[in-house]
Amino acid sequence: MNRILNKKYFFLIFLTAMTASACKKVITVNLKDAAPQIVIEGNITNEARPYIVTIAKSVDFTQDNVYPPVTGATVTIKDDSTGITDMLSELPNGVYSSNATKGDIGHTYHLTVIANGKTYTAASTMPAQVLLDSITFQTNAAFGNSVTNALPNFQDPSGVYNAYQFVQSINGKLSKQLYVFDDRLSDGRYISRQLFNDSAYIQKGDTIQLEMQCLDKPVYSYFKELAGLDPTNGQPTSPANPISNINNGALGYFSAHTVQIKKAVFK
Template sequence: MRLIQTFFVLFALLFFSACEKVIDIELKGSDPLLVIEGVINNRTDTQSVRITSSVPIGESNRFPGVSGATVTVKDQDGITYAFRERAPGIYSSRRMRGIPGRTYSLSILYNRKSYTAQSRMPSQVTIDSIGFQSTTIFNNSRTSLQLIFRDPPQIKNYYRFVLSVNEVKTSSIFVYSDDFTDGKQVTRDLFDVDVDLKSGDKVAVEMHCIDPVIYRYWFGLDQNRSRGGASVTPANPVSNISNGALGYFSAQTQQTEQLYVPFL
């Protein structure tokens, strides 16, 4: 009996060791894609488009600027603005100001490929007041920026908020739609778990009124970042740029307000 057991153990070890096979997985990098970040706003005469190139997985997150592109923006009346390259990958026009309610078209020609996008600038919604809100989590008190505005009735509105502390933009993505607050007063707390505001900090907020596609872009990007260690493979956020380019082109209104955290 002992001999039979010994034989079985030896047979099992030989069987499983014979089934082992070393598999070398070759991770091939895909061809780089253009990453386009274009914004037209109603607050300044200088508009800009940033063009970079994607990098393979495993490399540093330093995206090289793409030089030599032809960049133009055309308004709905057919007036075309040429964007000059001011720095590697940075293209701008210093004689254009966006107008709410109008549609703008982006055109980029690079390496014999054409990339286009359209965006309509929504009407502006303004911040009524801003202040600070204290929140206690596990006996720790955190201070966050709070803003109040009135959402216009019977109009679909989408918003993005950009938070800066001591002139450094935070990495959090704040987007909002009026699905449940159409025509109502809205209070938004821009709470960032990675930001602990202190007395004397200079805090600024930008309020952007954006179109539906740009809202979906930022919402999708936020969902990918918030997924964390989930097993679902993240996907590229929805882009309004043609020909497989990544990024977005947004015609948006913009309001910036700032204040200092009071000494408590």
């Protein structure tokens, strides 16, 4: 799944959530003119490698929806636990692919990008995986209509901070909303939480796919702030970007997270 920039809107992101399908999500945040900035997006998961880091330049919102890739960068990922430093291979269009990195729970990964004479670094620790038990459905009355939402069901571990993101697809089409929350008010509880839809309503016979991601706290904070900037989430927008966990003024994020995918049919 990719969340990408929309024409005449300045926002950062090419989010690759490492799902099986190549979905695209558009987030529109109305911002003023701004100088181009580097946009770095990297994901490491507990799924099979290789892992991808994408580097591009943002554009002014008055320009066409074309985001120049950053080529010729030096990109490395170091695993603190193994001491292995992986030099990523450059592919076309500002994409860099890992060679030796293996995504493991509990490992901390350090990303270093050297591009256009500047160095950008970030770190992310892959948290323990919380297992998604099942997907159920709840139908609510809304404005004289019936609206059905999916509910992920899972046990939150007690006494440990956990943060979650859910990526939802309905019949293979990516939902617009960002679903992120932590266990601040639900530590140790069994969680069944509705994923409210905007316009992608669930109908009988629809196949729902949920990708459950367990995030570390800095990455959760990034996506929580991003959700607040996303008008499809019913939140007011503001002329700002979410705070990245990548330093030196880069936009984007670097995330080591777990992934689990389940499907269910609404009958």
